[in-house]
Amino acid sequence: MRKPPTLLSLTIDIALLNLSHISDLSFLPDHVLLELFLRTLRAGKLTEKILKLFVATGKDEILSLISELNIQLILTPVLPTINIRDDEVDIVIGALHLDLTSFMEDWRAVFSRFHLIIVQDPDLKGDLKIPGGFSFDVYTKSDIESVVGSSSSSVVFSGYSCRYFGYLVSHKKYIISIDDDCTPAKDDKGELIDAVAQHITNLMTPATPFFFNTLYDPFRKGTDFVRGYPFSLRSGVQCGLSCGLWLNLADYDAPTQALKPGQRNSRFVDAVLTVPARAMLPVSGINIGFDRELVGPAMVPAFRLAKEGKFRWETVEDIWSGMCVKVICDHLGYGVKSGLPYVWRNERGNAVESLKKEWEGVKLMEEVVPFFQSMRLSQGAVTAEDCVIEMAAAVKERLEPLDPVFARASEAMVEWVKLWKVVTSRLSNFAA
Amino acid sequence: MAGVSPTPLLKDELDIVIPTIRNLDFLEMWRPFFQPYHLIIVQDGDPSKTIKVPEGFDYELYNRNDINRILGPKASCISFKDSACRCFGYMVSKKKYIYTIDDDCFVAKDPSGKDINALEQHIKNILSPATPYFFNTLYDPYRDGADFVRGYPFSLREGVPTAVSHGLWLNIPDYDAPTQLVKPRERNTRYVDAVMTIPKGTLFPMCGMNLAFNRELIGPAMYFGLMGDGQPIGRYDDMWAGWCTKVICDHLGLGIKTGLPYIWHSKASNPFVNLKKEYKGIYWQEEIIPFFQAVSLPKECTTVQQCYTELAKQVKAKLANVDPYFTKLADAMVTWIEAWDELNPSGEAPAKTSNVKAK
Numbered sequence: 001m002r003k004p005p006t007l008l009s010l011t012i013d014i015a016l017l018n019l020s021h022i023s024d025l026s027f028l029p030d031h032v033l034l035e036l037f038l039r040t041l042r043a044g045k046l047t048e049k050i051l052k053l054f055v056a057t058g059k060d061e062i063l064s065l066i067s068e069l070n071i072q073l074i075l076t077p078v079l080p081t082i083n084i085r086d087d088e089v090d091i092v093i094g095a096l097h098l099d100l101t102s103f104m105e106d107w108r109a110v111f112s113r114f115h116l117i118i119v120q121d122p123d124l125k126g127d128l129k130i131p132g133g134f135s136f137d138v139y140t141k142s143d144i145e146s147v148v149g150s151s152s153s154s155v156v157f158s159g160y161s162c163r164y165f166g167y168l169v170s171h172k173k174y175i176i177s178i179d180d181d182c183t184p185a186k187d188d189k190g191e192l193i194d195a196v197a198q199h200i201t202n203l204m205t206p207a208t209p210f211f212f213n214t215l216y217d218p219f220r221k222g223t224d225f226v227r228g229y230p231f232s233l234r235s236g237v238q239c240g241l242s243c244g245l246w247l248n249l250a251d252y253d254a255p256t257q258a259l260k261p262g263q264r265n266s267r268f269v270d271a272v273l274t275v276p277a278r279a280m281l282p283v284s285g286i287n288i289g290f291d292r293e294l295v296g297p298a299m300v301p302a303f304r305l306a307k308e309g310k311f312r313w314e315t316v317e318d319i320w321s322g323m324c325v326k327v328i329c330d331h332l333g334y335g336v337k338s339g340l341p342y343v344w345r346n347e348r349g350n351a352v353e354s355l356k357k358e359w360e361g362v363k364l365m366e367e368v369v370p371f372f373q374s375m376r377l378s379q380g381a382v383t384a385e386d387c388v389i390e391m392a393a394a395v396k397e398r399l400e401p402l403d404p405v406f407a408r409a410s411e412a413m414v415e416w417v418k419l420w421k422v423v424t425s426r427l428s429n430f431a432a
Numbered sequence: 433m434a435g436v437s438p439t440p441l442l443k444d445e446l447d448i449v450i451p452t453i454r455n456l457d458f459l460e461m462w463r464p465f466f467q468p469y470h471l472i473i474v475q476d477g478d479p480s481k482t483i484k485v486p487e488g489f490d491y492e493l494y495n496r497n498d499i500n501r502i503l504g505p506k507a508s509c510i511s512f513k514d515s516a517c518r519c520f521g522y523m524v525s526k527k528k529y530i531y532t533i534d535d536d537c538f539v540a541k542d543p544s545g546k547d548i549n550a551l552e553q554h555i556k557n558i559l560s561p562a563t564p565y566f567f568n569t570l571y572d573p574y575r576d577g578a579d580f581v582r583g584y585p586f587s588l589r590e591g592v593p594t595a596v597s598h599g600l601w602l603n604i605p606d607y608d609a610p611t612q613l614v615k616p617r618e619r620n621t622r623y624v625d626a627v628m629t630i631p632k633g634t635l636f637p638m639c640g641m642n643l644a645f646n647r648e649l650i651g652p653a654m655y656f657g658l659m660g661d662g663q664p665i666g667r668y669d670d671m672w673a674g675w676c677t678k679v680i681c682d683h684l685g686l687g688i689k690t691g692l693p694y695i696w697h698s699k700a701s702n703p704f705v706n707l708k709k710e711y712k713g714i715y716w717q718e719e720i721i722p723f724f725q726a727v728s729l730p731k732e733c734t735t736v737q738q739c740y741t742e743l744a745k746q747v748k749a750k751l752a753n754v755d756p757y758f759t760k761l762a763d764a765m766v767t768w769i770e771a772w773d774e775l776n777p778s779g780e781a782p783a784k785t786s787n788v789k790a791k
Contacts (some may be wrong), residue, residue: 011625038704042613068714069610188543212597212636212719214690215620222622224615227608227710228637228671230717243569250570258577265570267577269626279631281567282583312582319583338569363583369566411486 012036017042019050034061045225046071054256066187069247070231086202090172090292091196092117094163096310099129106132110194117166121310123158130217139165148419154411155419156304158314162286164301164416167292168423173298174203176289178343180290180314187249188268197244199242199289200343202272206236206333209277217272240295240334241325244268244287244344251284253362254313257351262376279329279374283322286312287343297372297384297420298328303368305360306405313354316361316368320409323372328387331377360405366385367402371395385417393415436780439552440559443468448551449521453477454535461538465549467532472521474499477513494520495754508772509767514660516669518640522654523649523772524654529558530651533646536699543623554597554644556626561591562687572627572689575773591732595650595686596677599642600624601697606639608667608714609707612700627691632682635724642695645677649686651776652736653677655768664674664757665716666709667729672761675724680739683729712755719754723747738770744769 005013010030015022016039025033037054040046051071057364091114093100100118104111108131115135120128122141132138144157155166160425163177186193205219211233218225218234225234227233257263273282290299303320313366329336375394381387392413399406448466450456450473459466463486471491475483477496499520500507510520515534522530530737540548560574566588575591580589605620630636645654653676656669681688727746733739748762780791 038613041610042703044614044618064715112577118668167569194571212690214600214632214639216624223620224465224605224607224611225617226637227606227607227611227639227667228674228717230721231714232718233721236779245569246779250579251582252579253584256579256582263577263579264626269571271624271625272623275567276631278633279567281569282581284569284583316583339568344436364587365583366587369585369588429759430688 008035009030012039015167016040016045019045019053022053024056024138025053026059028057030059030061033057034065037062042226056213068231070234073196082402084197086113087115088173088202089114089196090117090166090170090175090323091115092119092163092166092170092177092181093177094166094177095120095128095180096124096159096162098124098126100180101129103180103183104131106133107370109192110196114196115172117170118231119157119162119166121159121162123310130228133411139169148424149222154415155301155406157301159308159310160312160315161301161304163285164299164321167296167299168420169423170292173291173293174289175292177285177287177347179286181348182246182286182343182345185342187342193341193343195244195287195341195343196289198272199244202242202337202340202381202400203239203289203291205239206276207239207337208233208236209274209330209335212276213273216339217274220272227265236333237333238291238294239274239337240291240329241283241322241336242289243275243281243283243322243336243338244341245339246286246291247342247391249345251286251312251345252357254359255362256350257313258355259350268342269339272337275326275336278371280323280326281336281337281338282319283325284312284404285318285322286345287341294327294332294334295328295384297388297417298325300324300388300413302409302416303405304408304412305364307357307360309354309357311353311354313349314357314361316352316365318370319365323368324388324391324413327372327375327377327391328384329382332384333365364403364405367399371399385420388413388417438770439556441468442529442555445527446470446531446551446555447525447532449474449518449525449532450481450523450535450617450633451476451515451518451532452535454483456483456485456535458535458538459489459663462533463545465490465551466746467538470527472525474518474521476515476517478657478678485629485724488519493525494524500675502775503771504742506767508622509655509658509660511656511663511669514663514666514669515640516656516659518655519654519669519673519768520688523768525647527609528648529644530647530654531561532640533643533695534582534697535631535643537601537641537697540694540696542694545626547573548693548695549598550642550695551644553627554599557689557692558593558594558644559599562594562629562689563591564629564682564687565592567631568628571691572629573791575627590595592687593646593649594629595646595681596638596688596695597627598636598638598674598688598690599644599693600640600691601639602694604697606641608696609703609710609742610714612703612706616700616703623694624691627689630678630690634673635721636688636690637676638670638677639734640670641697642693643670643674650677650681652769652772653680653740655740655765658764660756666708666718668710668713671713675720676740676743679724679727679729679737679743683733683739686734688730716754719751723750737773740769741766759786 458720
């Protein structure tokens with residue numbers, strides 16, 4: 001026979017139903033008060049007014065519970081409503097091909113509501129072909145030279161690095177950048193992925209770098225922090241960088257792709273996760289988003305291989321800037337996320353040819369990665385600019401003796417920060 | 433790499449450890465996957481109760497009386513009235529690998545509708561290297577169809593041995609009590625097709641519901657602490673083991689993977705009961721985590737036992753002022769290692785305990 005509810009239980013139920021009419025709870029014995037509080041939580045009836053009622057009792061157990069559960073009187077939503085204000089985003093495209101028609105048409109549904117900054121690779125001769133119906137600005141070699149001055153030798157905006165010029169001249173908060181040989185991918189349900197919206201979601205929701213959540217991004221719908229996740233770490237930190245992935249042609253290096261010419265990435269992994277603090281990762285520039293206000297100066301176009309080419313296999317500039325951003329985010333307390341969104345990366349180039357031409361990048365990683373893993377910034381470095389300058393000095397001191405590419409990198413990082421300060425102040429004076 | 437070699441069964445090298453208090457009916461659903469293996473059943477609660485094991489399984493069963501008999505006074509380190517008692521199973525096993533699963537966990541289906549052989553995936557995870565020193569953005573590079581991405585140093589591509597494979601759960605997610613109270617209806621329906629290595633220096637909440645590990649590499653660190661009857665805390669057993677294990681793995685250069693496989697978790701425990709058990713843990717966690725994040729083990733500690741004993745010392749020194757419980761726990765950690773070494777003397781044939789019940 002099922003036990004009938006206790007008188008106490010029934011009383012608490014009635015109290016819960018009439019909670020809005022109760023003005024004072026301090027007369028309740030502690031254990032009853034606690035039970036009522038828990039049932040209020042369970043029933044989803046904890047409003048600001050009712051919370052104040054409980055707090056007013058002054059009972060220790062209630063106050064501790066409120067504090068530990070991180071319930072705050074001023075109820076700010078955990079997730080800001082993801083309202084993408086179109087005027088907060090710039091989509092920066094580095095044009096390594098003249099005819100952008102099919103690229104832009106493929107992305108029209110996603111790109112058309114935003115402003116685009118299209119930077120033409122200064123080595124690419126001719127005029128860009130861009131279809132109508134977009135809001136965009138084009139920057140060519142002459143534009144770059146008029147802003148930067150043709151004498152600046154250390155910061156080079158050619159090849160894939162042309163996009164950094166776009167980062168420089170933008171004055172928006174969020175930048176999304178996608179290689180011009182990528183098209184929208186489909187998810188596991190066959191629906192087209194809005195890569196821009198996903199990057200913005202990643203950037204606008206907190207990151208959790210200090211403790212790994214085994215259910216990945218706890219701010220995604222349908223999931224949360226798991227048992228054992230410290231409550232004090234559950235508000236997270238701002239996300240500075242969002243690293244997306246690629247279906248079809250994954251971002252492998254030349255040796256790997258040459259060894260496995262048929263290998264294509266067909267696995268859609270439905271996750272975004274924060275890369276933990278102090279863990280380094282190879283950031284691929286093919287599909288990224290970042291908060292320009294937080295980490296813009298850290299996205300440095302500094303690491304140019306001697307024989308850098310026009311295929312991703314022949315570059316590592318993004319790996320370098322990505323690790324700069326990671327070290328700086330770790331230091332300043334921001335997060336870096338990796339995972340969704342996916343883009344579809346199309347076939348281009350020949351890995352074996354690239355391997356014959358350029359394998360320096362692969363060799364240099366052996367020095368680069370340990371450098372970034374052990375890089376520590378001083379307490380005095382409180383802005384991204386400060387951090388880059390410190391890192392440039394460390395590169396000069398520790399890596400320069402190993403290869404001339406590092407001397408150039410160090411100089412470029414210093415130049416870049418100078419450029420950044422000049423251009424951003426010029427832009428804000430202009431806007432004022 | 434031409435073709436994929438089939439995953440070895442490891443049926444003579446792996447024990448499945450199951451703590452239970454009620455019955456083992458769930459084994460019926462697992463039969464196609466578990467039947468080849470030897471089971472170690474740790475019966476918690478009333479030892480006079482008989483636990484019925486489905487026909488056709490090869491198993492040994494230990495109840496509280498057996499634990500007391502085998503360990504004598506050292507039995508005090510094994511929890512009572514809490515699934516933490518399962519670690520006794522790790523101690524008495526003679527196999528190289530352990531898989532542990534809760535008795536309310538069933539076979540899940542992947543997105544194509546196929547039954548997931550969780551054990552096979554764990555074996556794949558454990559037999560392939562881990563990569564804790566640099567994060568691979570395409571997750572486990574040793575999986576079919578994946579690899580290391582551009583920028584990943586070649587010198588790090590050999591990886592390190594995988595000590596632990598941490599699986600996940602569909603349906604009832606492993607939430608703590610406050611989250612359960614606030615979201616009683618939330619179910620985990622997202623199948624994330626990834627396995628990944630948890631980077632060195634990063635802690636995580638290890639759940640013991642669906643867990644495999646290399647007992648030879650890390651066994652002694654898998655002590656599930658003092659929980660349950662007579663203890664001020666519960667539901668932090670696997671958490672504690674996970675933090676100790678991660679710190680030791682980081683020190684010894686071993687890897688821990690998380691992600692696939694999924695099992696189907698069917699039972700939601702009572703959140704009010706859970707809250708009472710976890711209550712202190714929620715506060716203590718705030719001290720415990722910084723402790724583990726700051727732990728540094730001397731390089732002279734080259735075995736798991738040495739690392740663990742050193743850890744126990746540091747727990748006693750640094751956490752005792754949080755609560756006297758930690759002094760008790762530190763002592764129990766030492767007792768555990770002593771008991772482990774007694775039952776698993778190195779260099780000799782393992783001592784057989786007289787509890788083997790064949791089918």
